[in-house]
Amino acid sequence: MRLPVLLLLLAATTAAHAERYEVKMLNRNDTGGMVYEPDYLRLQPGDSVKFLATSVTHNAASILEMLPAGAESFKGRINEEIDVTFTQPGTYGIRCIPHYMMGMVMLVQVGDASLDTISVPDTVPVQARKRFEEIIVRARQAQQAVPPARDAR
């Protein structure tokens, strides 16, 4: 009877490892901007994100040109709170379809994907590109300041 107990423990450990994050889809009253908050997350494969309809008229959809190879695309309806599990390592660009032209985007980095080689495709609208470039600069700075825990061991 020892093996089943061990398997059960392993299963419990694996399940506990996956983290759940929440991202608000938001109209910011102070700046008037439409944003995801946070607009950048670093995850481990298997972690999930719930997109909250904090303000109305937003959605969350993957940007097809900014998906890792082999990753599944997703698209929530307007005001829909979707749960997305990120299994494929790499960087994911996410957009709000009604406000893509206004720069409502976010970046999700899964696993050890490098931010050094990331480039924003030409097909991304100007405001969204600007937002991505700001996010990438901030994310690189954050990574230099706080190395991932596993590298500190």
Ligand SMILES: [Cu+2]
């Ligand atoms: Cu929006």
